[in-house]
Amino acid sequence: MVNGKNKKIQKLVKIPSTTVARLPLYLRCLKNIQDEKTSLVSSFELARLSGHNAAQLRKDLSYLGEFGTRGVGYEVDELVRQISKWLGTASVRSVAVVGAGHLGQALCNYHAFINKGFKISALYDNDKDKVGKKVGEIDVKHISQLASGVLDGPIDIGVIAVPARAAQDVATQMVEAGVKSILNFAPAKIKVRKGICVRNLDFSTQLQIIGFHLASVEHGLTSECCD
Amino acid sequence: MVNGKNKKIQKLVKIPSTTVARLPLYLRCLKNIQDEKTSLVSSFELARLSGHNAAQLRKDLSYLGEFGTRGVGYEVDELVRQISKWLGTASVRSVAVVGAGHLGQALCNYHAFINKGFKISALYDNDKDKVGKKVGEIDVKHISQLASGVLDGPIDIGVIAVPARAAQDVATQMVEAGVKSILNFAPAKIKVRKGICVRNLDFSTQLQIIGFHLASVEHGLTSECCD
DNA sequence: TTTTGTGAAGCGATTCACAGCA
């Protein structure tokens, strides 16, 4: 409004974390659309498919740039390209999982990750009986090899799939080994140095949130639901 | 402020979903405190342990009631009781898992659920080879038995641990069988009738969010991190 | 004095409503 530089400034503005969290969802819907042979999509249609409203979708996309054509809509392929770019899908991310229990095995056997740009490149455990065995295509190595495992190439994401009591210790070792970000499944708050991105994803917590909503409904306090 | 009914009114006010999401975390920290023999905790201490600020913690707790003593702090046991109550832990919640793959097995073998008030009471799959086998203590039943399985007692929470293409179908069957809420691990948007609480928890989405932050840092756009 | 509980201010996300453009 003041001058022509506003668009540049806009691009440097922090993208709301809520928007970031929706991007993977939009991308998923767009890929479903690609499988059919539609090449154009309106904000209304994509909003409907992803379960949001059209204004929000347009605002979200506007943080990334101007990809649509007024009066027409968005080109599906272009939008897929752009969102993928922002999600950092240019390179395949290397993931190391620590904890070869059922959850660790579930992750290693989930082959859809590779389509989304993630490759599980190593699996570690401290159980001597598991070390040396294979889970899917992946050798189970001893946790002590985590540091040297990074020599095979940098690890972008470390996944903590161990019991809570071991979580902090594993996190510390991951950071020392050069892991840049952590997905933590253990029900424990882990502390790492600033600059390491940590996301927590504890199943119990999720069930407890649902439990709250069930209790609310039972007590007649609300009929509302989860996010 | 206007009259004495305000406290009652306060209790009827909707509790922010962000607050609800923090309650399980507070509870976890409090239980850790209980294991030591501290019986009192201040908002500052609990905030530090849970990684939030004291004002937010007090505001969160104030939605549930007035449990603290000014100048003193909160009694740990009392706070545990109150938060548990709001999370609906009065009764044990019955959980049915559909999908006996690695993830379904991981869930069934996670014995800590019972301490948090959740009991996995059934596991279903459509694979004839899996039906009849045991996962931990739990018999694998055929998905077609979901409806009649509810006769053994109501199912509070249905967990979807099947591939995306089957997710909507499973969700529909769950709702027909009387399941009241759903935790969905499949990367698919599922539609259910109003009043059924659905939470989505797709691993790929979580990795993609981390991917965004990694890309941001790599491009020097930010040094900020995830939630 | 210490720490809670809470109005009020601040801030960020959502939604509205329409100008801008094909």
Place this chain on the structure above:
DNA sequence: TGCTGTGAATCGCTTCACAAAA
């Protein structure tokens, strides 16, 4: 005309700052 892109309004959560209470 139809749909995007976006200021402005609104909504809701977080944080501040202090009165109330032990």
